[in-house]
Amino acid sequence: MCAALLRPLLLILVLVLGGRFCLGDRPLLVFLIDGFRFDYMDELSGLPGFRELVETGVKVDYVTPEFPSLSYPNYYSLMTGRSCDIHQMTGNYMWDEVTMKEFLIGTNLDSRLPLWWDGSEPIWVTMQKKGKNVAMYYWPGCEVEILGVRPSFCEEYVYNPSLKNLTDSIEDALDNLETGKAEMAAIYYEKIDVEGHHFGPDSHQIKTAVRELDTALQMLNKKIKEKDLGDKLNVMLFSDHGMTAIQWMERVIELDQHINMSDIVKMMDRGVVVSLWPKHNKEQEVLTALSGVPNMRVYDRQNIPERFHYKGGKFVPPLTLVAEPGWFITENKATLPYWNNGTGTSGWQKGWHGYDNTFNDMKAFFLATGPDFKKGLQAGPIRAVDIYNLMCSTAGVVPLPNNGSWARVECLLSGAGPLPRPLLWSLLTTLLLALLLVSRYI
Numbered sequence: 001m002c003a004a005l006l007r008p009l010l011l012i013l014v015l016v017l018g019g020r021f022c023l024g025d026r027p028l029l030v031f032l033i034d035g036f037r038f039d040y041m042d043e044l045s046g047l048p049g050f051r052e053l054v055e056t057g058v059k060v061d062y063v064t065p066e067f068p069s070l071s072y073p074n075y076y077s078l079m080t081g082r083s084c085d086i087h088q089m090t091g092n093y094m095w096d097e098v099t100m101k102e103f104l105i106g107t108n109l110d111s112r113l114p115l116w117w118d119g120s121e122p123i124w125v126t127m128q129k130k131g132k133n134v135a136m137y138y139w140p141g142c143e144v145e146i147l148g149v150r151p152s153f154c155e156e157y158v159y160n161p162s163l164k165n166l167t168d169s170i171e172d173a174l175d176n177l178e179t180g181k182a183e184m185a186a187i188y189y190e191k192i193d194v195e196g197h198h199f200g201p202d203s204h205q206i207k208t209a210v211r212e213l214d215t216a217l218q219m220l221n222k223k224i225k226e227k228d229l230g231d232k233l234n235v236m237l238f239s240d241h242g243m244t245a246i247q248w249m250e251r252v253i254e255l256d257q258h259i260n261m262s263d264i265v266k267m268m269d270r271g272v273v274v275s276l277w278p279k280h281n282k283e284q285e286v287l288t289a290l291s292g293v294p295n296m297r298v299y300d301r302q303n304i305p306e307r308f309h310y311k312g313g314k315f316v317p318p319l320t321l322v323a324e325p326g327w328f329i330t331e332n333k334a335t336l337p338y339w340n341n342g343t344g345t346s347g348w349q350k351g352w353h354g355y356d357n358t359f360n361d362m363k364a365f366f367l368a369t370g371p372d373f374k375k376g377l378q379a380g381p382i383r384a385v386d387i388y389n390l391m392c393s394t395a396g397v398v399p400l401p402n403n404g405s406w407a408r409v410e411c412l413l414s415g416a417g418p419l420p421r422p423l424l425w426s427l428l429t430t431l432l433l434a435l436l437l438v439s440r441y442i
Ligand SMILES: [Zn+2]
Pocket: 035, 071, 193, 194, 197, 353
């Protein structure tokens, strides 16, 4: 074929394939349902709100959280697509040895410092940078200026937002998405996690809380129909981790029975993953003393398993303790974190999470519905870091480098819209551009 014919043909092909590379660009509504274990909605017959979402969209078997299977590490993995050693949010409680600042599950002012958040860029920051507005409701971290950017609207986190807070947020979010005031809205709901801790994952309180949440989802489904948003809006719901039952008076590891706590300069968190900074001349002694303690593992930094994608984090301490499923680590029983049950007595915690992320009870859920998703598809498991790519592709932003797998989530998409197949299309486009260039010299 002569060059005069080849060049226009290749140019047309480049334009066609380049067109396929453009991103979906529909409004997106996401829900982060804290502590919702993957199997909490197994009995769909009593959950019409969930059932409608599942029947009209996609559901995966489960989502494997990042390690540790705690909230903040996974909030950030979900929104950045990065594992914890990259985004640096390695715990709900962290200590920076350099500045001596503490991060205390978002409740202290120092938790808003950039050093905790600037390790990776969450999707809402990327969207704002591209001129797309994001409205966030009770979402932990939306009040923080990250890499110099805040979302265009942030209803600041409060402890355990009520069902009314949730339904008001849904109404406001849908209004903002419908009118174009926001391209993405993100709503956080905590009650499922709170009830799971207080009463355990198998309690009737959990079932009640899930049914309450379902009433809000019924209202969501109704409003989407009323506003005729069914073929315009994508909706995703996911959780950060699951929950397992504990017996914290029987299955408790009391550190002061094994080590002298005065040898510890700093201890962060109690429960499953405990961070210890021993005095510098005591590290080996503490490590040896804890190595023989049953029902938990102690790791120095270099020996933390690679599969946790954790040990490279800059707030990871010299010694990390990880409890076996069902076990709870604390200094002693007097320091167990009781909760105020409103009757003047201290409540025992009946459920906990944070364990090895391959432990089944730690698995989270994901479901999605909308024009870019298949209908009625039950799909295999995915990982928390995979969800970022789905959000980017449907909301119309090019994903930043991340640890998620496109191959694991691509099958969830309907393919009806101009959704990205980033690697394939960019490779083909590059190849054709190269051919076009070469053809100039044929
Ligand atoms: Zn929790």
